[in-house]
Amino acid sequence: MSLLNHLPPFILGLIEPGILLYLAIRAYTTLLLQGLLQNGHPPPSLRSKAFGKFWERIxxxxxxxxxLIGSATLVPPLLTNATGTVLDVGPGNGSLIARFTPAAPHITHIYGAEPATALHKTLRTNADASDLGRKYEILAADATFPSIARELVRVGAITAPDDARGTFDTIVCVRVLCSVPDLRGTISDLYRLLKPGGKLLVCEHTANPWRTSKGSVIARAMQTVYMLMGWSYFVGDCELTRDIEDELRRDARGRWESVDVERHFGRAVFTYVSGVLVKKGRPNRAALVGH
Ligand SMILES: C[S@@+](CC[C@H](N)C(=O)[O-])C[C@H]1O[C@@H](n2cnc3c(N)ncnc32)[C@H](O)[C@@H]1O
Structure with missing residues:
Protein backbone atom coordinates (compact mmCIF):
# COMPACT_ATOMS: atom_id res chain seq x y z
CA MET A 1 0.00 0.00 0.00
CA SER A 2 2.99 2.37 0.45
CA LEU A 3 3.16 3.07 -3.31
CA LEU A 4 -0.56 3.90 -3.27
CA ASN A 5 -0.02 6.39 -0.49
CA HIS A 6 2.15 8.42 -2.87
CA LEU A 7 -0.62 8.78 -5.45
CA PRO A 8 -2.52 12.07 -5.63
CA PRO A 9 -5.65 11.77 -3.43
CA PHE A 10 -7.93 12.30 -6.47
CA ILE A 11 -6.44 9.29 -8.31
CA LEU A 12 -6.40 7.16 -5.16
CA GLY A 13 -10.06 8.06 -4.57
CA LEU A 14 -10.90 6.65 -8.02
CA ILE A 15 -8.88 3.43 -7.94
CA GLU A 16 -9.27 2.40 -4.28
CA PRO A 17 -12.56 0.52 -4.93
CA GLY A 18 -10.85 -1.30 -7.82
CA ILE A 19 -8.24 -2.68 -5.43
CA LEU A 20 -10.97 -3.74 -3.00
CA LEU A 21 -12.92 -5.38 -5.82
CA TYR A 22 -9.83 -7.33 -6.86
CA LEU A 23 -9.38 -8.60 -3.27
CA ALA A 24 -13.08 -9.54 -3.03
CA ILE A 25 -12.96 -11.48 -6.31
CA ARG A 26 -9.77 -13.20 -5.16
CA ALA A 27 -11.41 -14.32 -1.88
CA TYR A 28 -14.40 -15.63 -3.87
CA THR A 29 -12.42 -17.55 -6.48
CA THR A 30 -10.06 -19.02 -3.87
CA LEU A 31 -13.00 -20.46 -1.88
CA LEU A 32 -14.73 -21.60 -5.07
CA LEU A 33 -11.63 -23.44 -6.32
CA GLN A 34 -10.98 -24.98 -2.90
CA GLY A 35 -14.58 -26.28 -2.82
CA LEU A 36 -14.41 -27.64 -6.37
CA LEU A 37 -11.03 -29.34 -5.87
CA GLN A 38 -11.77 -30.79 -2.43
CA ASN A 39 -15.49 -31.67 -2.71
CA GLY A 40 -16.38 -31.40 -6.38
CA HIS A 41 -18.86 -28.55 -5.76
CA PRO A 42 -18.84 -24.92 -4.57
CA PRO A 43 -19.00 -24.50 -0.77
CA PRO A 44 -22.44 -23.64 0.68
CA SER A 45 -23.07 -19.89 1.22
CA LEU A 46 -20.07 -19.14 -0.99
CA ARG A 47 -20.79 -15.42 -1.45
CA SER A 48 -21.36 -14.78 2.23
CA LYS A 49 -18.25 -16.77 3.27
CA ALA A 50 -16.09 -15.08 0.64
CA PHE A 51 -17.31 -11.65 1.75
CA GLY A 52 -16.50 -12.56 5.38
CA LYS A 53 -12.94 -13.57 4.42
CA PHE A 54 -12.47 -10.45 2.30
CA TRP A 55 -13.82 -8.16 5.03
CA GLU A 56 -11.65 -9.71 7.75
CA ARG A 57 -8.62 -9.20 5.52
CA ILE A 58 -9.27 -5.52 4.80
CA LEU A 68 -6.63 8.04 10.83
CA ILE A 69 -7.08 8.50 7.10
CA GLY A 70 -10.04 8.84 4.74
CA SER A 71 -13.46 7.75 5.94
CA ALA A 72 -11.89 6.40 9.17
CA THR A 73 -11.57 10.03 10.34
CA LEU A 74 -15.38 10.36 10.36
CA VAL A 75 -16.10 7.46 12.70
CA PRO A 76 -14.61 8.37 16.14
CA PRO A 77 -16.28 11.82 16.43
CA LEU A 78 -19.59 10.32 15.31
CA LEU A 79 -19.49 7.51 17.88
CA THR A 80 -18.97 9.94 20.78
CA ASN A 81 -22.73 10.64 20.37
CA ALA A 82 -23.67 7.08 21.37
CA THR A 83 -25.51 6.89 24.72
CA GLY A 84 -27.83 4.54 26.63
CA THR A 85 -29.09 1.39 24.92
CA VAL A 86 -27.38 1.19 21.54
CA LEU A 87 -28.01 -0.86 18.39
CA ASP A 88 -24.89 -1.30 16.24
CA VAL A 89 -26.20 -2.35 12.81
CA GLY A 90 -23.91 -4.58 10.72
CA PRO A 91 -20.77 -4.32 12.89
CA GLY A 92 -18.96 -6.90 10.72
CA ASN A 93 -15.96 -8.31 12.55
CA GLY A 94 -16.07 -5.50 15.12
CA SER A 95 -12.98 -3.71 13.87
CA LEU A 96 -14.61 -0.40 14.86
CA ILE A 97 -15.70 -1.42 18.37
CA ALA A 98 -12.61 0.16 19.92
CA ARG A 99 -13.76 3.48 18.44
CA PHE A 100 -16.65 3.49 20.95
CA THR A 101 -14.17 3.89 23.83
CA PRO A 102 -14.83 7.57 24.67
CA ALA A 103 -18.59 6.85 24.69
CA ALA A 104 -18.31 3.56 26.63
CA PRO A 105 -19.14 5.04 30.09
CA HIS A 106 -22.35 6.52 28.63
CA ILE A 107 -23.46 3.26 27.01
CA THR A 108 -25.54 0.98 29.24
CA HIS A 109 -25.87 -1.89 26.78
CA ILE A 110 -25.04 -2.36 23.12
CA TYR A 111 -26.43 -4.90 20.66
CA GLY A 112 -24.56 -5.72 17.46
CA ALA A 113 -27.00 -6.93 14.77
CA GLU A 114 -24.77 -8.89 12.39
CA PRO A 115 -26.42 -11.32 9.92
CA ALA A 116 -23.09 -12.82 8.74
CA THR A 117 -22.68 -15.35 11.52
CA ALA A 118 -19.25 -16.32 10.18
CA LEU A 119 -18.03 -12.98 11.58
CA HIS A 120 -19.46 -13.49 15.07
CA LYS A 121 -16.38 -15.18 16.54
CA THR A 122 -14.06 -12.29 15.67
CA LEU A 123 -16.78 -9.81 16.60
CA ARG A 124 -16.98 -11.37 20.08
CA THR A 125 -13.19 -11.32 20.45
CA ASN A 126 -13.01 -7.65 19.46
CA ALA A 127 -15.92 -6.74 21.75
CA ASP A 128 -14.31 -8.52 24.70
CA ALA A 129 -11.02 -6.71 24.06
CA SER A 130 -12.77 -3.31 23.99
CA ASP A 131 -13.98 -1.08 26.83
CA LEU A 132 -17.51 -2.31 26.11
CA GLY A 133 -16.69 -5.94 26.97
CA ARG A 134 -19.77 -7.90 28.05
CA LYS A 135 -22.00 -4.84 27.56
CA TYR A 136 -21.74 -5.82 23.88
CA GLU A 137 -24.24 -8.51 22.92
CA ILE A 138 -24.35 -10.07 19.46
CA LEU A 139 -27.65 -10.59 17.66
CA ALA A 140 -27.84 -12.88 14.62
CA ALA A 141 -30.15 -10.38 12.95
CA ASP A 142 -30.39 -8.24 9.85
CA ALA A 143 -31.55 -4.64 9.92
CA THR A 144 -35.28 -5.40 9.87
CA PHE A 145 -37.65 -4.88 12.80
CA PRO A 146 -38.90 -8.51 12.98
CA SER A 147 -35.38 -9.94 12.86
CA ILE A 148 -34.02 -7.62 15.58
CA ALA A 149 -37.16 -8.03 17.71
CA ARG A 150 -36.89 -11.84 17.50
CA GLU A 151 -33.28 -11.76 18.63
CA LEU A 152 -34.03 -9.31 21.47
CA VAL A 153 -36.64 -11.78 22.72
CA ARG A 154 -34.15 -14.66 22.39
CA VAL A 155 -31.51 -12.90 24.52
CA GLY A 156 -34.16 -11.92 27.11
CA ALA A 157 -33.97 -8.15 26.54
CA ILE A 158 -37.71 -7.94 25.86
CA THR A 159 -40.54 -10.38 26.43
CA ALA A 160 -42.52 -9.99 23.17
CA PRO A 161 -41.45 -8.84 19.68
CA ASP A 162 -43.79 -5.81 19.78
CA ASP A 163 -41.87 -4.49 22.80
CA ALA A 164 -38.92 -3.77 20.49
CA ARG A 165 -40.67 -0.56 19.40
CA GLY A 166 -38.91 2.48 20.89
CA THR A 167 -36.17 0.38 22.49
CA PHE A 168 -32.95 2.16 21.55
CA ASP A 169 -31.48 5.50 22.59
CA THR A 170 -28.95 5.30 19.76
CA ILE A 171 -28.74 3.35 16.51
CA VAL A 172 -25.41 3.24 14.68
CA CYS A 173 -25.10 2.59 10.93
CA VAL A 174 -21.54 2.62 9.63
CA ARG A 175 -21.11 1.35 6.04
CA VAL A 176 -24.18 -0.88 6.20
CA LEU A 177 -27.10 0.95 4.56
CA CYS A 178 -25.36 0.44 1.21
CA SER A 179 -26.02 -3.32 1.56
CA VAL A 180 -29.55 -3.64 2.95
CA PRO A 181 -32.04 -5.01 0.39
CA ASP A 182 -34.74 -2.38 1.11
CA LEU A 183 -33.22 0.96 2.17
CA ARG A 184 -36.53 2.78 2.68
CA GLY A 185 -38.00 -0.11 4.68
CA THR A 186 -34.83 -0.39 6.77
CA ILE A 187 -34.84 3.30 7.69
CA SER A 188 -38.52 2.96 8.71
CA ASP A 189 -37.75 -0.12 10.80
CA LEU A 190 -34.80 1.57 12.53
CA TYR A 191 -37.02 4.60 13.16
CA ARG A 192 -39.57 2.36 14.90
CA LEU A 193 -36.82 0.80 17.02
CA LEU A 194 -35.61 4.24 18.20
CA LYS A 195 -37.00 5.88 21.32
CA PRO A 196 -38.61 9.30 20.83
CA GLY A 197 -35.67 11.71 21.05
CA GLY A 198 -33.31 8.86 20.09
CA LYS A 199 -30.37 9.35 17.71
CA LEU A 200 -29.54 7.64 14.43
CA LEU A 201 -25.79 7.95 13.78
CA VAL A 202 -24.81 7.38 10.15
CA CYS A 203 -21.53 7.16 8.32
CA GLU A 204 -22.27 5.77 4.86
CA HIS A 205 -20.84 5.96 1.39
CA THR A 206 -23.38 7.29 -1.05
CA ALA A 207 -24.00 8.16 -4.69
CA ASN A 208 -21.57 10.88 -5.76
CA PRO A 209 -23.43 14.22 -5.95
CA TRP A 210 -22.04 14.84 -9.46
CA ARG A 211 -24.67 17.43 -10.37
CA THR A 212 -23.48 19.73 -7.57
CA SER A 213 -20.27 21.72 -7.25
CA LYS A 214 -19.18 19.33 -4.46
CA GLY A 215 -19.39 16.23 -6.66
CA SER A 216 -17.41 14.75 -9.55
CA VAL A 217 -18.69 13.40 -12.86
CA ILE A 218 -15.67 11.10 -13.13
CA ALA A 219 -16.17 9.65 -9.65
CA ARG A 220 -19.89 9.12 -10.38
CA ALA A 221 -19.03 7.38 -13.67
CA MET A 222 -16.52 5.16 -11.85
CA GLN A 223 -19.22 4.18 -9.34
CA THR A 224 -21.25 2.85 -12.28
CA VAL A 225 -18.19 1.14 -13.81
CA TYR A 226 -17.41 -0.73 -10.57
CA MET A 227 -21.08 -1.74 -10.22
CA LEU A 228 -21.00 -3.15 -13.77
CA MET A 229 -17.83 -5.07 -12.89
CA GLY A 230 -19.75 -7.03 -10.24
CA TRP A 231 -19.09 -4.90 -7.13
CA SER A 232 -22.43 -5.74 -5.58
CA TYR A 233 -22.12 -9.47 -6.19
CA PHE A 234 -18.63 -9.81 -4.73
CA VAL A 235 -18.87 -7.15 -1.98
CA GLY A 236 -21.83 -8.33 0.11
CA ASP A 237 -24.63 -6.69 -1.94
CA CYS A 238 -23.07 -3.25 -1.41
CA GLU A 239 -24.31 -0.61 -3.87
CA LEU A 240 -22.08 2.32 -4.77
CA THR A 241 -24.79 4.28 -6.58
CA ARG A 242 -27.37 4.48 -3.78
CA ASP A 243 -28.27 8.00 -2.68
CA ILE A 244 -28.44 7.36 1.05
CA GLU A 245 -28.56 11.03 2.06
CA ASP A 246 -31.55 11.61 -0.18
CA GLU A 247 -33.38 8.68 1.40
CA LEU A 248 -32.49 9.81 4.94
CA ARG A 249 -33.84 13.28 4.20
CA ARG A 250 -37.05 11.95 2.63
CA ASP A 251 -39.98 12.98 4.76
CA ALA A 252 -37.41 14.46 7.16
CA ARG A 253 -39.71 17.11 8.61
CA GLY A 254 -42.39 14.55 9.44
CA ARG A 255 -40.03 12.22 11.24
CA TRP A 256 -36.91 13.83 12.54
CA GLU A 257 -36.42 16.63 15.02
CA SER A 258 -33.12 17.38 13.33
CA VAL A 259 -31.04 16.05 10.47
CA ASP A 260 -27.44 17.11 10.89
CA VAL A 261 -25.56 15.26 8.14
CA GLU A 262 -22.76 16.35 5.83
CA ARG A 263 -21.19 15.00 2.66
CA HIS A 264 -17.45 14.30 2.52
CA PHE A 265 -14.93 13.30 -0.17
CA GLY A 266 -17.04 14.58 -3.07
CA ARG A 267 -14.21 13.93 -5.56
CA ALA A 268 -13.92 10.23 -4.68
CA VAL A 269 -15.86 7.09 -5.56
CA PHE A 270 -16.42 6.59 -1.83
CA THR A 271 -18.28 9.83 -1.18
CA TYR A 272 -19.56 9.75 2.39
CA VAL A 273 -22.53 11.12 4.24
CA SER A 274 -22.05 11.32 7.98
CA GLY A 275 -23.94 12.79 10.92
CA VAL A 276 -26.79 12.54 13.42
CA LEU A 277 -30.57 12.38 12.96
CA VAL A 278 -32.74 12.89 16.05
CA LYS A 279 -36.20 11.34 16.23
CA LYS A 280 -39.10 13.61 17.17
CA GLY A 281 -40.48 13.44 20.69
CA ARG A 282 -39.19 13.16 24.23
CA PRO A 283 -37.69 9.97 25.69
CA ASN A 284 -40.40 8.22 27.72
CA ARG A 285 -39.61 4.52 27.94
CA ALA A 286 -38.00 2.48 30.64
CA ALA A 287 -34.83 0.50 29.93
CA LEU A 288 -34.92 -3.04 28.57
CA VAL A 289 -35.67 -5.99 30.80
CA GLY A 290 -32.66 -6.75 32.97
CA HIS A 291 -30.52 -3.81 31.79
C1 LIG B 1 -19.09 -3.14 4.72
S1 LIG B 1 -19.38 -4.06 6.14
C2 LIG B 1 -19.20 -2.83 7.42
C3 LIG B 1 -18.87 -3.38 8.78
C4 LIG B 1 -18.68 -2.30 9.86
N1 LIG B 1 -19.89 -1.54 10.09
C5 LIG B 1 -17.54 -1.38 9.48
O1 LIG B 1 -17.77 -0.30 8.98
O2 LIG B 1 -16.39 -1.80 9.67
C6 LIG B 1 -21.13 -4.26 6.03
C7 LIG B 1 -21.69 -5.11 7.16
O3 LIG B 1 -23.11 -5.07 7.09
C8 LIG B 1 -23.61 -6.39 7.22
N2 LIG B 1 -24.90 -6.46 6.53
C9 LIG B 1 -25.14 -6.74 5.23
N3 LIG B 1 -26.46 -6.73 5.00
C10 LIG B 1 -27.06 -6.43 6.17
C11 LIG B 1 -28.42 -6.30 6.58
N4 LIG B 1 -29.43 -6.46 5.70
N5 LIG B 1 -28.67 -6.00 7.87
C12 LIG B 1 -27.65 -5.82 8.75
N6 LIG B 1 -26.34 -5.94 8.42
C13 LIG B 1 -26.06 -6.25 7.15
C14 LIG B 1 -22.56 -7.26 6.58
O4 LIG B 1 -22.64 -8.59 7.02
C15 LIG B 1 -21.28 -6.57 7.02
O5 LIG B 1 -20.85 -7.03 8.25
Missing amino acids: SPVPDPAAP
Missing part, protein backbone atom coordinates in the same frame (compact mmCIF):
# COMPACT_ATOMS: atom_id res chain seq x y z
CA SER A 59 -10.60 -4.61 8.27
CA PRO A 60 -8.05 -5.42 10.93
CA VAL A 61 -8.58 -3.77 14.31
CA PRO A 62 -6.99 -0.34 13.86
CA ASP A 63 -3.93 0.58 15.90
CA PRO A 64 -5.23 3.37 18.20
CA ALA A 65 -1.85 5.16 17.87
CA ALA A 66 -1.90 5.16 14.03
CA PRO A 67 -3.16 8.34 12.32
